[in-house]
Amino acid sequence: MAEQPNLAPRAKRPTGRRAGDSGTRDAILDAARDLFAARGYDGASVRAIATAAGVDPALIRHFFGDKDGLFAATMADRTVIPARIAEHLQGDPATAGNRIVDAYLRMWEEPETRPVLMALIRSATTSEQAVGMLFDVLGGRIREQSGITDPDGERMRRVALAGTQMLGVAVARYVIKLPPIAAMTHAELVEQIGPTIQRYLDGENI
Amino acid sequence: MAEQPNLAPRAKRPTGRRAGDSGTRDAILDAARDLFAARGYDGASVRAIATAAGVDPALIRHFFGDKDGLFAATMADRTVIPARIAEHLQGDPATAGNRIVDAYLRMWEEPETRPVLMALIRSATTSEQAVGMLFDVLGGRIREQSGITDPDGERMRRVALAGTQMLGVAVARYVIKLPPIAAMTHAELVEQIGPTIQRYLDGENI
DNA sequence: GCCATAACTCTACGGGTGGGGAATTCCTCA
DNA sequence: TGAGGAATTCCCCACCCGTAGAGTTATGGC
Structure with missing residues (x-):
């Protein structure tokens, strides 16, 4: 019917720089965040991320150097996370428990932060390397923001x-999706945990 | 000095069946257990497992069909696990808490069961498929052995x-190796948890 | 308007992946 | 003793991986 061959082996995209502000870098970060969340560090391939972002894999290398760089950038983009929990470690100590659980679970429900947490867990349980990054990035923040001085002390x-x-x-409810836990409401969980x-x-x- | 060329590109092993009882099948299962534990389902390659077992990769296919079959066989080999915890759900209810934690942590310390638990966690947090197997194998047992009748009830x-x-x-202490938790003694953990x-x-x- | 630089693509390399076919050797059972 | 099957190897395929180099096009400062 049309003139274009319907068996085109692959559609070549235009080469060279795009006009205007393309926002490609952010598109890559978004795609990376989602794929790292869904498959963990090892499972999410650079190529798959590039495809999801509608971009050539080499661009990732251009922007972030290598896969590690991309992962780091993806995580670093939203390191507000620990702050939001740590702030509840202050406030009235008598009600801290419920407030913390409430804030924590809400973070898991938000479509912005959830993928990051998911990626963190999926990656940290699989790759030693990811654990290292986690300690570096999150560990320090938690400690400083919760006012802990002695790393080996009782408070820690x-x-x-x-x-x-x-x-x-989190692992039970969001990663494994253990039925009884996944079925409980937010309020029930806060009340129990x-x-x-x-x-x-x-x-x-x- | 000798007659054999010291630059032999690779040492070909003899083909064909070995004499006597080779115990190869078990060697493969052992290697698989350790590698699945160390790297999770996706990270442990059939080839790596075969190499660790000192065997050609095709043998795995011969014995277990495919990678899934191998994983299943590895897990099924030691499904005593849930039983050992569930039995403590009976006994004196007043002291169940400490006894369960104690038994659970001990399982993690044993060199026989630990790799299986590790493999379970590493795989379940990464592959949906592994989660399915986990529910099938462990879920049923836990339920029956702890005398739970209503899957949606309060007891569950x-x-x-x-x-x-x-x-x-377990994730904090053995997988992530979170310093404060990893540093605590067995007794301290039982007392706290x-x-x-x-x-x-x-x-x-x- | 020019030119360095940034954004972007294609192609390629070396290596790893799970799976399958075919050949060889040994064991078991009639 | 002979036949069939089990255990074991090698080689092969088609695919995916991370990364690298070289080429093309737009942008932004002079």
Whole structure:
């Protein structure tokens, strides 16, 4: 019917720089964020990310150097994350537990932050390298923003214990999608998990 | 000095069946268990497993059909795991919390079961497929062995909440190796986490 | 208007991936 | 003793991977 061959092996895109502000860099970051979230660091290939962004893979190299650079850039873009939790470590200590869980779960529900958290978990459980980056980027912030001075002290241990519970819920609810946990409402979870966090943060003997 | 060329490009191994009982199948299962543990389902390649087992990759295909079959065989080999936890759900309910955490952490310390748990977590956080297998194999057992009748009932929810905390500690301590948690002793962890489990299992409002 | 530089593409290389076919050797059972 | 099958190897295929180089087009400062 038309003149174009319908068996075109591949549609060549125009070469060279685009006119105006193309926003390509951000498109790549968005695609990377989503794919790292869906498949983890190893599972998300540079090529797949480029395709998702509608761009040649070599552009990623141009902008970010290599895959590591891209991952780092993807994470660094939204490092507000720890701040939003740490701020609740201050406020009224008596109600911190519920407030923290509430804020944390809300972050997981937001379409902007969720992929980043997902990527962090999926990557950290698989690649040692990703764990390193996680410690570098998040660790420092949590510590400074929550006013912890001694890295080996009791306060740090309390926060870490609370962290294990929050990590566990997130993995169960959002990654593994364990039925009973995934089925609970936001409010129910806060009600159940909040006291646990509270106990870790200011319980008696630790 | 010798007659053999020291630049032999690769040492060809003899083809054909070996004499006697070679135990190759088990060697493959062992190597697979360790590699799945270290790198997760996707990260552990059939070739790497074969090499670790000192065997040609095609043998894996011969014995297990494909990579999935190998993974399934690796996991199925040691499904005693859930039983060992579930049995503590019975016994004296007043002390269940500490006993469960204690038994659970001990499993993580044993060189036999640890790789399986590791492989489970590393794979489940990355591949949907692995999650399916996990539910099929473990889910049923946990439910039956802990005497849960209603899959959506309160009892199930309690066990699941406890599960999130245990999952969280394991990931933090053994996978991510979060410093404060990794540094705590077995006893300290039992003392801190035990009460949380206890509260989930028989706390007031759930 | 010119030119360095930034944005963008194509093609290619070396290597790893899971899977399958064919050949060889040994074991078991009639 | 002979036949069939199991265990084991090698080689091959088609595909995906991260990265690199070289070429093309627009932008922005002079």
